[in-house]
Amino acid sequence: MDKQGGVTLRERAFQTVKRHIVNGEWPGGTFLSETFLSELLGMSKTPIRSALDRLDMMGLVKLAPKQGAFVQELSLKKILEFYELRLSLETYAARKLTGRMDAAFFRRLDDNIALQDEAILSDDVSRYVELDREFHAMIVAGLDNEAYTEVMSRIQDKFLLAVRMTFVRNKRRLLGSIDEHRQIREALAGRDPALTERLIEAHIEYVKKIMF
Template sequence: MSKPEGAMTLRETAFQVMKQHIVNGEWPGGMFLSEKYLSELLGMSKTPIRSAFDRLEMMGLVKLSPKQGVFVQELSLKKILEFYELRMSLETYAVRKLTGRMDAEFFRRLDENIELQGEAIRQDDISRYVGLDREFHAMIVGGLDNEEYMEVMSRIQDKFLLVVRMTFVKNKRRLIGSIDEHRQIRDALAGQDAALSARLIEAHIEYVKKIMF
């Protein structure tokens, strides 16, 4: 049993490391991914790397060409808009359902996340802030306690984070606006006005569309 478990660990490691490089923008769209380079980078054989390629292709993060090799997928404006619309629908639905219904533990975790966001801003750490931003929105959708919604949210965010990161790189002042909006959304969820929560999350996500389009 130890051998299969080790192989699974290598595949998962390859997948997570490669995905992180892509969503962080370190490997830009169109970049060629050499199996030899990745094998040396990750210190493993090509077998788990090829397995990771298959998973990344299913997620739409890489493109596999039989003749040319593997490339980081370039996101078109059409695709970005599709992710944006799907995320908007999912999160506005979530906050409408959750407003006034969540317990103290839910808000404790949101508050802890927002505190960490503040630290990332003070340290001028955009990559860390982007990760915390992802966690904040994932916690909200996670409040629905619906595995199907969480799976959809995870797929959206892996692709949408590329866009979110670009907005912060283009305008670092947006970090302050973003965390302020997170605080407003948190407070609205603790209230009783579901329509207000929906308006706040919609305006928050809308900012990305304004920057990109």
């Protein structure tokens, strides 16, 4: 399999196209032809097709047979559905994990929060959005349940579009977001599952307030 720098071409194509979509550079309805992507990424259409198939399964694009793909337009209804799923999953994780995690888990969270600080200082919204995703994914991964981790990954890829929009609309939200992450981290280290659940619910609720 062709590789560049240890990364397969289809993985590089997938990550690059996904990043453009999540960053809002290619909004809903944008047509992505195989020829355009092939020229942009400097690779054949084979890894491009593989990447588009994967993005189609995630719901980020809709395939146009033998042509390319259209970036999916997420309706407010769809965003709300993702919101409800994420809320259920993360509040469940909060209840289960509070007071039960080891030092390595908290080191990973602390490292992530330190990188969030750097992203805010450099005014890098896209980087912050990705770190926000990782922070929440690490919490769900703490359940050590592959099915939950897989569901969380699918939700996050779609929900990122809504999360990014909240930060673009209000950059001051970055400071509020990281402060809430710190509170959630401390609550997870405590002994009050109900507190952790309330903090996560309020944190995710902010996106709903902005979008609706």
